[in-house]
Amino acid sequence: MFGAITKAYGALKSIAVGLGITGRAVFQEQSTVIYPMAEVKNLGHYRGHIELVGSDADPARPRCVACGQCMDMCPSGCITVETAMAPAELKTNAFIRAESIMGQLTPAAHFDVMIGEREPKRFVLDYSACSLCGQCVRNCPAGALRFSTHAYFLSRDRADFVLDLKERLAGQAEQARQAEQARQAEQARQASGSPQAEGGRTHE
């Protein structure tokens, strides 16, 4: 009898404790982000689809040397690189070393790629097949690939996920150029308003 009462008391107490915890939660701050209205803030390290890195000289021209290693390395076969000869003035005498498996059963083979000899005519990523493993980025001998932070990428059409990365790079470079121009125009306006500001900075 006494045992039963203690048991019942214990059970009711544990339920009351639980009610206390959910009850307190009612008055606590919410822990969710109401997504379309509020901004998701922790995407700084987000790794979206890959994108091409522009070369130092011309940000609209990819660093890619069209060695095709990313194609070789990709587990899902979602990268297609079409090769073209680069303009002669870009040709250097520097080589970088790449490795390829050259078929399935032979051991890894090394080959040297001349920087600036070839360039990608098209660089197409089928994002719908990509598993974001990063093998292409890690194995690019020219450092021409990186992950974008392109998080909000939605579509109902599969075809929208086939990205021409060279076009994307050109677009990004154009955007960056326009932003730079706007910034300079802004600066120039400020400079003309206040003669103390340095007005002698020229374009590039």
Add this chain to the structure above:
Amino acid sequence: MSAAAHVPSSPVAHSARLSGPVSHDSLVVSMGPQHPSTHGVLRVVLELDGEYILQAEPVLGYIHRMHEWMGQNRTCHKFLPNMGRVDYLHALAWNWAFVGAVEKLAGIEVPRRAEFIRVITCELNRINSHLLWWGAYLLDLGAFTPIMYAFEDREEIMDLLMRVTGSRLTYCYYTFGGVTADIDEGFAAQARRIVSRLRGRLPMFRDFVTDNAILRARCEGVGHLTPDMARAYGATGPVLRGSGVAYDTRRAEPYSVYPELDFAIPTSDVGDCMARYLVRMAELEQSLNIVEQALDMLPEGQHIHPLAPRMVTLPKGETSFAVEAARGKAVIRLRGDGGPNPYRVKLRAPSFSNLSLFPALAKGTLLADAVAILGSLDLVIPEIDR
């Protein structure tokens, strides 16, 4: 039973894929492949007498992707991203199992710093996995709120792991000879914050759920698993440790820097669902300890061996490499034939063995108990079906 006696006695028995004969006045129901408590696409065919289970037979293969075939038809590098998809809740354990097996067979060295980074991230991932199990188990038992609380903490850990791996769930972070990205001071500081935050949350979890009278009533004395049975079915992980066997791959087949770390293996002699529950909750604390220690001991150095090959060629021979995943012993058996593709990759999934216990455990219990038992085995279906 001989093969001849097994010929199905009625169309019902055949379509239901039950192994035993079906009585004419019992109810055969198919739990799953779409059912709230099978968490994914598992189907369990049950023969019921009222609510008592006469026999239960899991039917697998709904998410079978033949990882082993993929493994032997592509290079190790190309197969590596698959490992995050085997057990998506403890992806890093499978990452490690495969990477470790290849390193063992091909003789690739791993820098000490990378080993510590692996320990830290793998344990964080284990915490994440156990937290999700906790929430999902309570969901099976009819409590809706715990999973939300678990996800608050999970989100923090996922944010942290995203910092280095770039992904939130299906990581592909370890690579042959190290890890793909180094961790920085910010990572360490954030990890310590998460550890101390979780230490503060665990007592709340205990008050809210573990001590709850209804949970105790649902779990205590249900699904009793004896060590003998666990051995017969090859159960590992918390399922085995809940039956009082202190078998943990991190100690039994020491790998990486685990021998240098001080942590306990929680066990319980009871062997019921509650024991498995308590073991997992205690493991959360142990994993927090491991993360903290590993952060303290983290040496300077490289995160990937400078001579780590970009292209792995497997020598002839075979090897096995086992890691302790959140669900138990995950083993990769790898056979090389001198080429870049493995000749054979075998994935030994802990959930596979643990689920094979289920028919024996569920027999004679109530339907609600079967749900509790299924949940307490902590199954990840893609790992079972592979």
Add this chain to the structure above:
Amino acid sequence: MSLDTPLLSLLLGLAAILAFAGANGIVLVWVERKVAGRCQRRPGPLHVGPYGLLQPLADALKLISKQLITPRRSDRLLYWGAPLLSFMPVPICFLPLPFLPEMATVRLNLGLILILSFIGLNSISLCLAGLGSNNKWSLLGAARAIAQTVSFEIPLLLAALTAVFMAGSMDLHEVMAAQGPWPWQWFGFMNPLALLLFLISAVAETNRAPFDLPEAESELTAGFHTEYSGMGFGIFFLAEYAYILIICGVAAALFLGGQQGPVAPGPWWFLAKMYALVLLVIQLRWTLPRVRFDQLLNLCWRWMTPAALLNILATMLVMLALKGA
């Protein structure tokens, strides 16, 4: 406030009750989801209307506009009769509830019996729904519903009887009047065990978590209403909320003094107590795991029924002693 012709009063009352039951369903759906959200530290419904207040209306619209699907080989009469049957007793149960000081729609000296007898009809409708759907999970849910309701009627009645003994009447108005304005003059305070037993049985009787076994979605997918779509499901839902309100109203009248309250007694006290109990029932759902079926029956037969019997005996003895003194 009194109307002269009983028929007019009844008709007006019925209309008011139906409107109230409908509005209550809508409001409680919102409250339920909002409480669930806040308990889980998320906002709950938010986008439709201010604070998501119009969300249940939108849901109702959706449910109404959905196709009604009748499973093949189901029993059409039972299948579609069940939701109607589940809602039908609702207006009758509302009739004797003491919302206003002077007026119940129908003032009966057996009001409590009326409510408790008609509330039991709900379990029959659940059983028919499960039986008629021709679905194995639904059938299991139906079996559970019957066993559960039949068991828990007993402690429910016994606990209510305790209050009835204390007041000496089965008219809810008179039970209310027998209690004083201050909490220590309420029957629930004088006899907390009866209140506790009544509340537990009430939760079980209305099939709410942690006793939501007939629907138990992690075990029976959705139990008795697995096959229902659109308004078939909607009516079950509406009835469930109506029953919660009724049973909480009875509890408020029997044990918490009903309209009695400090400072200014009146109908608002009754409503406030009723909705406080409803909130408690809702919060229980978002806090506790579900009990197992045999545990539920054990709880009823081995714990609550004996406790209720002992409690009734003790109450009678104390009352006799008080009377003698």
Add this chain to the structure above:
Amino acid sequence: MPGRYLQHLPKAIVARMDEAKTGLALSAIIPVEALHEAAALMDGLGYFLEDVTGVHVAEGFELDYCFAHWTRPGRVCLCIVAPASQPEAPTISDIFPGADWHERETADFLGVRFVGHPNPQPLLMPEDSLHHPLLREKTDLRSIHALLPQQCFINGLPETLDLPRRTAPCAAGGPSGSTRLP
């Protein structure tokens, strides 16, 4: 320890392995007929079945039964080769019920038949599938001798085959050892 027993099986080839390299302590290549007896032996020694791996090799089907022990270090592998002409092996699911699923899986992938299996339905493959995905093309097959250079194919000596007992139980590796929950 198991090596001492295993090598008395008729025609068993027992080899001690380099554990750091192969993850195996002991590999025993035994005739198909001896599998059941050997499995019973492993059961008697307290081992549990970790998994069954089937490999399609030039000689037929190599089936590896891996065993591990809760307190004893080292993994033991029983290896049988079922000839391609007769892809059959005795079931050991009567000894280790857990082998049931491993065998069904192997049967799915390779088409090996497990004689006496209580429930020989497909496990992971569709019920009506006749395809065994892990079968290789003839040109793609390697010989078992080429694949397993580590196994020295000779009978080992009893004293060299005794594995050292671990001084402390496996579990109590760290200073904290194991904690028993109440």
